[in-house]
Amino acid sequence: MYLHDRADKEGKCYPAIGTIAKELKLSRSTVKRAIADLEKSGRLRKEQRWRENGGKSSNLYYLAQPNSS
Structure with a gap:
């Protein structure tokens, strides 16, 4: 739910692990x-x-879109 609430219209978000853990x-x-x-x-x-x-940044997460049947 946390990632879903932060995702854009395409289902993408990129919060850091530390941010998620803290919040x-x-x-x-x-x-x-x-x-x-x-x-x-x-x-x-x-x-x-x-x-x-060249350094690492936070991960980009793609949420699976529900099937629209």
Whole structure:
């Protein structure tokens, strides 16, 4: 629900793990485990983002769009 609330119209968002953990009052490991579970279930796709200087940035998350039948 947290990522859904922060996603744009295309289902993309990019909050940092630390930000998610702090705002939800969870440990970073709990957040990482939950994201991994969402990836395994096909509800989320994660992509690494990079800074212009080559350093890592927060991940980009793509939320699975519900089927419109």
